[in-house]
Each structure stands twice: as C-alpha cells, then as structure tokens.
Amino acid sequence: MKRTMTILCLSLLCYAGFAQDNPLDAAKEAAKAVENYTQKEEEPAPVPSYWKNSFQFDLGLNQTGLFNWAAGGYNTLTIRTALDAQMNYARDLTNWNNRLQMEFGFLYSSDKPWPLFQTSSDRIYLESKFSYQTSSTSKWKYTAGLDFRSQFAPSYKYNTPVGEGGSAIKDPTVDDWKNARELKSSFLSPAYTNLALGIEWVPTSWLDINISPLTGGFTIVTEGTLRNSYGMPEIQEAAGTEGKIYRPYAFQFGAQVKTDMKFVVNNVFKFETQLVLFTDYLHEPYLRVNWDNRIEWQLSRLFKIGVNTWLIYDPWIKTEKAHGVQFKESAAISFTYTFEPVHRHRRKL
Numbered sequence: 001m002k003r004t005m006t007i008l009c010l011s012l013l014c015y016a017g018f019a020q021d022n023p024l025d026a027a028k029e030a031a032k033a034v035e036n037y038t039q040k041e042e043e044p045a046p047v048p049s050y051w052k053n054s055f056q057f058d059l060g061l062n063q064t065g066l067f068n069w070a071a072g073g074y075n076t077l078t079i080r081t082a083l084d085a086q087m088n089y090a091r092d093l094t095n096w097n098n099r100l101q102m103e104f105g106f107l108y109s110s111d112k113p114w115p116l117f118q119t120s121s122d123r124i125y126l127e128s129k130f131s132y133q134t135s136s137t138s139k140w141k142y143t144a145g146l147d148f149r150s151q152f153a154p155s156y157k158y159n160t161p162v163g164e165g166g167s168a169i170k171d172p173t174v175d176d177w178k179n180a181r182e183l184k185s186s187f188l189s190p191a192y193t194n195l196a197l198g199i200e201w202v203p204t205s206w207l208d209i210n211i212s213p214l215t216g217g218f219t220i221v222t223e224g225t226l227r228n229s230y231g232m233p234e235i236q237e238a239a240g241t242e243g244k245i246y247r248p249y250a251f252q253f254g255a256q257v258k259t260d261m262k263f264v265v266n267n268v269f270k271f272e273t274q275l276v277l278f279t280d281y282l283h284e285p286y287l288r289v290n291w292d293n294r295i296e297w298q299l300s301r302l303f304k305i306g307v308n309t310w311l312i313y314d315p316w317i318k319t320e321k322a323h324g325v326q327f328k329e330s331a332a333i334s335f336t337y338t339f340e341p342v343h344r345h346r347r348k349l
Contacts, residue, residue, distance in 0.1 A: 050091040053341050058082040058306070060105070060334035080105030080121055080332060093133040095141070101125040104152055113174045118158065121330060122151040122185075129210075131200060141200040143210055145258075149290075150191035156181040189223035190230045194278075196256050207261050215256040215278065219316070220249045231316025250316075254280040270296040289313040299333075307331045 060080040066073050082103040089096040105121035108114070129145040161169045161176035169176055198212030221227045227246035235245045256278045263271045276290040291311040298304045312326040319326060 050089050051087065052090070053087045054085070055339045056084040056336060057339075058084075058304075058334045058336045060306075060332035062332065075110040077108045078105060078120055080330070080334070082334075093136065095129075095131045095133075097127075097129050097131075099127045102152075112158070112177055113172075116174055116177055119153055119155045122153055122155060124148070124150045124152065139202050141202065143196075143198055143200045143212070145196045145210065145212065146194070147196075148191070148193045150188055151185055152187060154186040155184045157184050158182075183223065183225060185226070186223050189221045189226050191220040193217050193220070194256065196258075198256075206263055208259075210256075210258040210260075212256045212258070216251070216253045218249050218251055221246075222248055224248075229318050231314075231318070251282070252278075252280045253282050254278060268298045270294070270298075286315045287313070288315075298336075302335055302337065303333065304336045305331075305333050 058081065060078075062076075062078040064073070064076045066075055080103065083100070085100045087098045101123065102125075103121045103123040105119070106117045107120040108117050112118075126148040127145070128147070129143055131141040131143045133141045158177060159180045159182060161172040161180040163169050172180075194215055194217030196210070196212035196215040198210060198214065200208055200210040202208045219230065219232070221230045221232050224246070227248065228244070232246040232248065232250055235247055256276065258277075259273075259275045261271075261273050263269075272294040274290075274292045278288040279285060280288075289312065291309075293307075293309045295307040296304055297306075307329070308331075309329045310327070313324060314326075315324055317324065317326075
C-alpha cells in the first residue's frame, strides 16, 4: 500500500511539473489529488449483512409483607427472569429463523420454613425453521422446522405434612415439607421435540400458517416416577415383574399445523400468539394443543407490563381434572432490556 502511494505521488508530481510552469502550484494540486485518493481509499465498502439478531431480558419482582394483618395471608416474594433471543437469516429466497425463549421464577411464602422455595415459572422453548420461498412473488414456502420444549428445575406439589396418626403436623420442618411433597416435573421430564417438514403460507407480514404433514418427534420423561403420568408406554417384557415399568420416551409420527400471529402498534403495544395442533398417525387418533399468548405494553424504554398465557391439551397427560385442559397465566410489571447488535460495515477484500 505504501509503495503504491509513493509511486502515485511521484507520478502526480512529475505530471503536474511538466503540465505547469509554476512548481508550487503543481505541488499543491498533487497533494490535493493524493488526499482525495486517500480518503476515497479509506472509506469502507458496505458489505450486506444477512443476519438480524435481538436479545430481550426481563426481570420481574413482586413482594408482599404483612404485619398484624387481621384478614390473614402470608409474606411472599416472587422473582421471575426471562430471555427472548432471536437470530434470523434472510438472503434472496432463503430464510433461517431461530428463537430461544427461557423463563425461570421462584416463590417464597412464609407459610413454609426458610429456605423452601417453589418454582412459579419454568420454561425452555427453542424453535428453528429453515424455509425456501417458491418464487420472489409467491406467498408459499417449503419449510423444515425443529422445536424443543422442556423446563430447568424440579417442580413439586406441596401437600400438608401429616404425622404417624394421620393428623397434620403443628409446626412442620423443612424435612417434613420435603417428605410430603410430590414431584410434578423436572428437566427432561417431560420434554418434547419435533422435526416437521411441510409448506408455509404467509399472506401478510403479521400472519403465517405452517402445514407439516410429515412431523416426527419424541416425548421424553427421564424421571421414572413420572412416566406413567405423562403416558409413556409400558415395557411389555417387564409385565411379569412386580409393579409396572415404563419407557423413558415415546415416538410420535403425524401431522402438525402451526399458526403464528404478531401485531405491533407504535412499538408500544405488542400482541403475539402461537397455536400448534398435532395429531398422531401411529396411535389412536388424538389432538394435542399448545396455545401461547403474549401481550406487552412498553411503559418506557426499561419498564413494561406483560401478560402471558399458556394452554395445553394432551390426552396422554394425566391431570387432576377429567377434561385434561391445562392453563397458566402470568402478569407482571418488569424491568426489560433489549439488545440489538449493530452490524458494522467492513472493507471488501
């Protein structure tokens, strides 16, 4: 580079000297030409970036304190954290969208001894979808999608501790509560993973409907005591043993329809919903439903009001209610921070 600049400078000086009678004017013009060339050379040539990434972190805190409160109640402390990370690639007719949603929250209540915490929210949801648009003007895409659902930590149902005579213990200890609790879920118990091949219809920017007639996946339950509750098949070879033994996984192969809608109003109000319907070809026909909703109202750059709901219907899961519909909602004012990396221009080589 330096050698090129030196040759350029000498060439300009020689040319200007022969072209003009005044050497001083020639030197000035040569210096100006070199400066313009250098500025032009140093400007980075923009390189298109095909990735668009964003990371949103939420932290919510809720505390209730009571002192001599006649109406009763308990001192409580609830903390919830959430991360929503997206990494999306788009180039020509090809798209690859990835999204990871993670939530974890715990609750402490003074009716149980310290440090006995209960999980209030616990969720891992990973989506990855590769799509190829049939043409630049078409609203249809060929798709291949992979998703995974599970949770981080064990979750328990806390039953009232009872003594040997069957009566409730007056002042139960931490060990008494632990002995009386009932495990409901844990990491990979359950977990759901699917690989779906199909087509996607995108009529507008806020709606897409994915139809996957070839969808295969596993329901995984690593905890042996929970396998029966989540409908794992019984191992026939062990039927003669004492008690029943269930497999840690079950394979399903069927069809899936996934609908995503997202509305954004002035970057302040956001509504997002996803409905996933799945039916199995291999077993007795049934319909599995996962319906997630998210409403966000951005109060300021760092604070928002959020309402989330989750509805699940899975006939394989044994619940306390006969209909088997599971529903959960969460509402909170939380601190939120969104980080979107800036893609800098790079010099072309």
